Amino acid sequence: MAKIKTKYICQECGYETGKWLGKCPSCNNFSTFSEEIVEKASSNNISTISSTNKALDLESIAPINEVRTKTKIGELDRVLGGGIVQGSLTLVGGDPGIGKSTLLLQICEAVGQSGKKILYVSGEESAQQIKLRANRLNITTKNLLLLSETNFNVIENTIRDIKPDLVIIDSIQTVFLDDLSSAPGSVTQVRECTAKIMRIGKGENISIFIVGHVTKDGAIAGPRILEHMVDTVLYFEGERLASYRILRAVKNRFGSTNEIGVFEMRQIGLVEINNPSEYMLSGRPIGANGSCVTCSIEGTRPILAEVQSLVSYTTFNIPRRMATGMDFNRVILLIAVLEKKLNLQLGSYDVYVNLAGGIKILEPALDASVACSIVSSYKNKPIDAKTLIFGEIGLSGELRAVSFCEKRVMEALKLGFETVIIPKDNLKEVSSIKDIKICPVSNINELLKLALG
Numbered sequence: 014m015a016k017i018k019t020k021y022i023c024q025e026c027g028y029e030t031g032k033w034l035g036k037c038p039s040c041n042n043f044s045t046f047s048e049e050i051v052e053k054a055s056s057n058n059i060s061t062i063s064s065t066n067k068a069l070d071l072e073s074i075a076p077i078n079e080v081r082t083k084t085k086i087g088e089l090d091r092v093l094g095g096g097i098v099q100g101s102l103t104l105v106g107g108d109p110g111i112g113k114s115t116l117l118l119q120i121c122e123a124v125g126q127s128g129k130k131i132l133y134v135s136g137e138e139s140a141q142q143i144k145l146r147a148n149r150l151n152i153t154t155k156n157l158l159l160l161s162e163t164n165f166n167v168i169e170n171t172i173r174d175i176k177p178d179l180v181i182i183d184s185i186q187t188v189f190l191d192d193l194s195s196a197p198g199s200v201t202q203v204r205e206c207t208a209k210i211m212r213i214g215k216g217e218n219i220s221i222f223i224v225g226h227v228t229k230d231g232a233i234a235g236p237r238i239l240e241h242m243v244d245t246v247l248y249f250e251g252e253r254l255a256s257y258r259i260l261r262a263v264k265n266r267f268g269s270t271n272e273i274g275v276f277e278m279r280q281i282g283l284v285e286i287n288n289p290s291e292y293m294l295s296g297r298p299i300g301a302n303g304s305c306v307t308c309s310i311e312g313t314r315p316i317l318a319e320v321q322s323l324v325s326y327t328t329f330n331i332p333r334r335m336a337t338g339m340d341f342n343r344v345i346l347l348i349a350v351l352e353k354k355l356n357l358q359l360g361s362y363d364v365y366v367n368l369a370g371g372i373k374i375l376e377p378a379l380d381a382s383v384a385c386s387i388v389s390s391y392k393n394k395p396i397d398a399k400t401l402i403f404g405e406i407g408l409s410g411e412l413r414a415v416s417f418c419e420k421r422v423m424e425a426l427k428l429g430f431e432t433v434i435i436p437k438d439n440l441k442e443v444s445s446i447k448d449i450k451i452c453p454v455s456n457i458n459e460l461l462k463l464a465l466g
Contacts, residue, residue, distance in 0.1 A: 018051040027200045027238065049201055050194045079267060082178075082220070085123040088276060088285045089116070091314075092247065092260050094268015097124070097179070100218045101267065102211050104185075104240065106225045107249025112258050113224050115282050116249075117181050118143075118150055120222070125154030129178040132171065136163040136187030150282045163197065165190050165206050172213060182210065184224040185239075198226075207242055240264060251371065257292070258283060259372070262312075272312030290317035290428055293370045299398045303390030305464075306430070307382035307403045308421040309374045315417070315424035317401070319369040320379065322386035327363045338368025339383070340375050347384050347406060354410040354457055357391060378415040380406035381434070384457060385464045394465045399431040402464060404439075410457040414438035422446055434463055 021030050024047050028039035036043050081096030090096050097103075097120075107113050121131050131154075135143055140159040147157075158175060162168055165188050172180060182188065188206045189197035196202070207223070214221040225239065240246050246264040251257055260274040275292070276283040286292050290308075294317055298304060303322040308315050327333065336344040344366050351357045366383060368374060381404035389396050396402075403421060405413040415421075418439040425433050426449045435443065437453040454460045 019048050020051050021046040021048055022200045024198075024200055027204070047195070047199060049199065082124060082127070082129065084120050085126075086119065086285065087287070088274030089120070089260065091312075092262045092265075092268075092272050092274045093245065094262075094265055094272070097220050098244070098267045099178075099220055100215055101220050101244045102214050102242070103220075103222045103245040103247060104225050104243040105222060105247045105249070106227050108227060111249045111251060112276070112278055112283055113249055114138075114146070114183055115150065115278075116260070116276075117183065117222060117224070118147055118152055119282055121157045121179075121181070122150070122152045122154050124179055125156035129156060130175065131157045131179045131181070132160060132175055132177040133157060134160045134162060134168055134171075134180065134182045136161075136182075137184060149280075163187050163189060165209065169209065169213060172217070172219070176217070177219060179220045179222070180214070181222045182224065184226055185210075186226045204238060207239055211242055250373070257286065257370075269312050273314065290315070290424060293318050293372060294428070297369070297398075300395045302393050302395050303386050305382040305386040305389065305396050306398075306401050307379050308401060308424055309376045309378060309403075310417045310420065311374075315420045316372075316374075317424060317428060318372055318374065320382045320386045321367045321369055322383070322390045323363075323365040324359070324387060324390040325363045325365075326361060332360060333363040333365075335364075336366045338371065338373050339366065339379060343375075343377070343380070344383060346408070347380055348387065350406060350408060350410055350457065351384060351387060355388070355461070357388070359387075359391070362391070376415075377405040377413075378403045378421075380404065381412060381436075381460055385461060388461055389465060392465065396464055397432065399429070400434065400464065401425040401430045401432070402434045402460070404434075404436040404454075404460070406457060412436040412454055412456060412460060418442045419446070422449065422451065425449065434460065 021033050023037040023045045025042045025045045026040040028037050033046050037045050080099040083096045084090055105113050121133060125131050140161050143159055160171055185203055185207060186198040189202050190205055193201055210221055244266045248261045248263055250259040250261055256277050258276045258278055262270055262272045264270060275286040275289040277286055297319050305320045306317055307320055308317050334345060348359055348364060352359050382402045384406060385396060385402055405415055407413055414436045418435060419442050422433050422443045432450045434452045434454060437455040440453040443451055452463055454463060
C-alpha cells in the first residue's frame with residue numbers, strides 16, 4: 014500500500030511546507046498551519062498538450078462592449094463602475110454583521126424587479142432565516158431562488174439547471190468539494206471552489222457575487238490568490254456601533270479603483286447617503302479649538318471631513334501621540350515639522366488627532382488641516398468655521414500641490430464655505446472659480462498665519 018503523503022498549508026496566506034511550523038515565515042502569523050493530504054496526479058494523464066486556441070494579433074481582435082445591469086442602488090453602481098458586468102466575478106468582504114448579506118439581498122430585489130433570474134446560495138443560513146431577513150427588508154421580487162447548500166457539486170448542478178443571470182454565494186468559506194480531503198474553509202478548498210465558480214461564470218456568462226470572511230486584521234481570509242482570481246473586490250468598512258457603512262472597491266477590472274459608496278444602516282436595510290460631506294460634518298462644533306475642515310478625494314468623489322486635535326500638557330517624560338482615522342506615522346512627521354519650523358515646544362504635550370465620524374483617510378492632502386488643528390489646540394485659537402484647508406506638507410515646511418483641486422474647491426462652495434486655503438501651485442487650476450475666496454500659500458508659516466491670524 015502506497016504511503017500517504019501530507020503537507021502543511023498556512024490558512025492565512027497559503028504558504029506550503031513539509032512539516033508543521035509554529036510561525037508562518039511568509040505572513041508571520043502563529044498556529045495557522047493545517048495538515049492536508051497531497052493528491053498525486055496520475056502519470057497516465059501526462060500527454061502532449063494540444064489546443065485550438067492560437068495567438069492573435071491585437072489589431073485583429075474585435076472589441077466587445079461590456080453589458081452592465083443597473084442595480085438601481087446609486088452608490089453601489091458608482092463603486093462597480095456603472096453596474097454589474099455580465100459574466101463578472103465579484104468578491105465582497107467585511108466584518109461580521111456589517112451588512113454584506115443585507116446589501117446582497119437588496120441587490121436581489123433591484124435586479125429581480127428588472128426581470129433577471131437570481132440564485133442565492135447560502136451555506137451559513139437556512140432558507141427560512143433568509144426569508145425572515147427578506148421580509149424585514151421588504152424584498153418582494155418573484156425572480157429570487159434560495160438554496161441552502163455547501164456541497165459545490167450540488168451548487169454547480171443547480172446553476173446549470175436553472176441558468177440564472179446572477180448567482181450569490183454566501184460564503185465561499187463554507188463551500189467544499191468532495192474530491193478534496195481538506196476541510197471546508199481551508200486554503201485548498203477555497204482556492205479550488207473559487208476557480209470552478211470562475212469557470213462557470215465565464216463559461217455560462219453569469220454574474221457571480223461571492224462573500225469572503227475576513228481575518229482579525231480586516232483582510233480577506235484564505236489565500237491571497239483569491240483576490241487575484243476575481244474581477245472586482247469590494248470591502249465593507251465602518252464601525253459596527255456607527256450607523257454608516259463605506260463600500261470601497263480596492264480592485265475593479267471594469268471601473269475605477271478606490272471608489273467608495275456611503276450607506277447608512279437602518280431598520281429597513283442600507284440606505285444611500287448621496288451627500289456624504291454634509292453627513293460627515295453634521296454636529297460639528299462651531300468656534301472650538303483644534304477643529305479644522307479638510308477635503309479628501311476618494312476615487313472620483315470629494316468628501317469633506319473634520320480633523321480634531323487635542324494638545325494637552327503632560328508630566329510624563331515621554332509624551333503620548335495618538336491618531337485615529339489617518340496614518341499615525343504621518344502625524345508624527347507633521348509634529349516634527351511644527352517643532353522644527355515654528356519652534357513649538359510639543360515635547361511636553363500629549364497630542365491626540367482624530368478624524369471625526371470614524372472615516373479613514375490616508376491621503377497626504379490632510380497634512381495642512383492636521384497641522385492647523387494641532388496649532389489651534391496648542392494656542393487655544395479657533396479656526397474660522399467657514400474656512401476649508403487642504404495641502405501636502407513637505408519636510409522643509411513647504412506646501413505641495415494636490416490632485417483634483419478644482420473638485421475640492423467646488424465641493425466646499427456647494428456646502429457653503431467662504432474661504433479655501435490651498436497650495437500656491439494649485440492656484441492656476443482654480444483661478445476661474447469666483448464665488449469663493451481662494452487663498453494660496455507656499456509654506457507652513459504662511460498657512461498658519463492665514464488660518465489662525
